[in-house]
Amino acid sequence: MMQELPLSRVAGLLGSAPVVMLATSSGGRANVMAMAWLTMVEFEPPLLACVVGSDHLSFASLRASRECVIAVPPAGLADRLVAVGSVSGREVPDKFAAFGLTHLPATEVAAPLVDGCIANLECRIRDDSLAGSLNLFVLEVVKAWIDPAQKGAKTLHHLGEARFFTEGETVTARPPAPRT
Amino acid sequence: MMQELPLSRVAGLLGSAPVVMLATSSGGRANVMAMAWLTMVEFEPPLLACVVGSDHLSFASLRASRECVIAVPPAGLADRLVAVGSVSGREVPDKFAAFGLTHLPATEVAAPLVDGCIANLECRIRDDSLAGSLNLFVLEVVKAWIDPAQKGAKTLHHLGEARFFTEGETVTARPPAPRT
Numbered sequence: 001m002m003q004e005l006p007l008s009r010v011a012g013l014l015g016s017a018p019v020v021m022l023a024t025s026s027g028g029r030a031n032v033m034a035m036a037w038l039t040m041v042e043f044e045p046p047l048l049a050c051v052v053g054s055d056h057l058s059f060a061s062l063r064a065s066r067e068c069v070i071a072v073p074p075a076g077l078a079d080r081l082v083a084v085g086s087v088s089g090r091e092v093p094d095k096f097a098a099f100g101l102t103h104l105p106a107t108e109v110a111a112p113l114v115d116g117c118i119a120n121l122e123c124r125i126r127d128d129s130l131a132g133s134l135n136l137f138v139l140e141v142v143k144a145w146i147d148p149a150q151k152g153a154k155t156l157h158h159l160g161e162a163r164f165f166t167e168g169e170t171v172t173a174r175p176p177a178p179r180t
Numbered sequence: 181m182m183q184e185l186p187l188s189r190v191a192g193l194l195g196s197a198p199v200v201m202l203a204t205s206s207g208g209r210a211n212v213m214a215m216a217w218l219t220m221v222e223f224e225p226p227l228l229a230c231v232v233g234s235d236h237l238s239f240a241s242l243r244a245s246r247e248c249v250i251a252v253p254p255a256g257l258a259d260r261l262v263a264v265g266s267v268s269g270r271e272v273p274d275k276f277a278a279f280g281l282t283h284l285p286a287t288e289v290a291a292p293l294v295d296g297c298i299a300n301l302e303c304r305i306r307d308d309s310l311a312g313s314l315n316l317f318v319l320e321v322v323k324a325w326i327d328p329a330q331k332g333a334k335t336l337h338h339l340g341e342a343r344f345f346t347e348g349e350t351v352t353a354r355p356p357a358p359r360t
Contacts, residue, residue: 015216016337016345017197036195039219041231041314049229049316051221075351083355098358127314130307134221136229138314156351157196157337165196168348171255171336175263178278 002104002145005119010046010141013072013119014038018155019164021081021117022052023069023103024061025110030103032095032114033058034085036158038070046141047126054135057089063131068139069106070121071114074153075166082162108143118150182284182325185299190226190321193252193299194218198335199344201264201297202232203249203283204241205290210283212275212294213238214265216338218250226321227306234315237269243311248319249286250301251294254333255346262342288323298330 005013014020022035038050048070052059062068073081083099092098096112103112106122113120122145127138154166185193194200197219203212218230228250232239242248253261263279272278276292283292286302293300302325307318334346 012340016339017219037219037221039197039217039229039231041217041316047314049219049231051219051229078351078353079355082353083358086355087358092358095358098360099356100359127310129309130318134227134307134318136221136318138310138316154348157347159196159350160192162353162355164351164353165347166349166351167337167345168334169346170339171258171344171346173258173262173342173344175259175266175342176279178263178267178272178275179280180278 002113002120002147005144005146007046007141007144008044010121010144011040011043014040014048017157018072019081019158021071021073021084021114022058023071023111023114024058024065025112026061026065030096030112031058031061031089032084032101034081041138047138048141049136049138051135052137059135062137063128065110066125067109067111068123069109069111069113070123071117072119072155073117074150075156077116078156078164081156113145118147118153118155120145182293182300182327185324185326187226187321187324188224190301190324191220191223194220194228197337198252199261199338201251201253201261201294202238203251203291203294204238204245205292206241206245210276210292211238211241211269212264212281214261221318227318228321229316229318231315232317239315242317243308245290246305247289247291248303249289249291249293250303251297252299252335253297254330255336257296258336258344261336286323293325298327298333298335300325
């Protein structure tokens with residue numbers, strides 16, 4: 001069951017750039033892919049920048065619908081994250097069904113939420129002026145959901161190909177005063 | 181001692197978005213700050229997008245000089261990373277000296293390399309069309325350096341304020357075949 005998350009807390013979710021799933025819907029058809037390249041851009045309203053290769057079906061779907069869902073999977077979904085990132089929606093028309101992922105309706109966008117994820121962020125394109133040249137989209141998170149059942153789940157961080165790391169030791173810095 | 185790193189390997193350094201230092205130089209004056217919001221945009225030539233708040237001295241310096249160095253600190257520099265991120269160059273004119281950081285000359289840009297970091301990336305602005313509205317810069321890495329003495333050092337990933345995590349367990353995904 002998803003609970004709404006205050007938009008002020010989105011930066012805490014994406015600030016360390018976990019690998020995510022990008023869900024889109026256009027022409028009545030939902031699709032999902034993996035995405036590793038994203039960063040927060042603003043705290044509130046939460047803006048993020050992400051890169052979607054122009055050869056992907058999701059690129060066309062995102063540009064056409066101008067909205068999407070970004071889902072943050074727990075480490076336990078690593079296999080399916082890589083699966084949806086390895087196969088095109090052109091070859092496998094329903095990647096959700098093909099890889100045993102359930103989608104749920106969003107409230108602000110047509111793209112679906114991905115069940116089993118730590119968080120789902122409903123997004124609209126804020127700026128796509130660099131999409132043509134650099135595949136770069138700036139998105140605004142308009143609604144955010146968190147799954148309390150995933151509390152304590154670890155996120156995935158990309159090392160390359162199908163390898164990831166999860167959060168390890170926590171470091172709390174104690175900054176020195178400047179030498180004068 | 182820094183060794184040159186092939187530009188094809190930059191994405192492996194920044195793909196999981198470690199927290200970095202941003203070094204700039206303008207008017208003969210070097211400055212350094214901390215930056216947590218960045219993402220790769222292209223593999224080669226390596227392009228990245230990053231966010232620098234417009235109220236920071238580094239924003240003005242980056243826009244004026246159109247170049248910078250991005251340095252990837254090891255976990256052992258967490259205290260100094262937060263220190264350079266907590267104090268403005270307006271208050272502490274030489275943050276390198278004030279926090280015991282050594283800078284080294286770069287070869288392609290006027291901004292300095294930061295000694296003791298895992299890697300240093302000499303960058304030029306590729307696109308700043310979103311700098312005015314969103315504080316977003318697209319940079320091209322024109323020269324990359326790695327410090328072999330830092331082999332095995334862990335990078336820092338932001339949790340918020342002065343807290344970070346380092347790489348934990350490695351997860352290697354084994355994606356399933358699609359169900360037909």
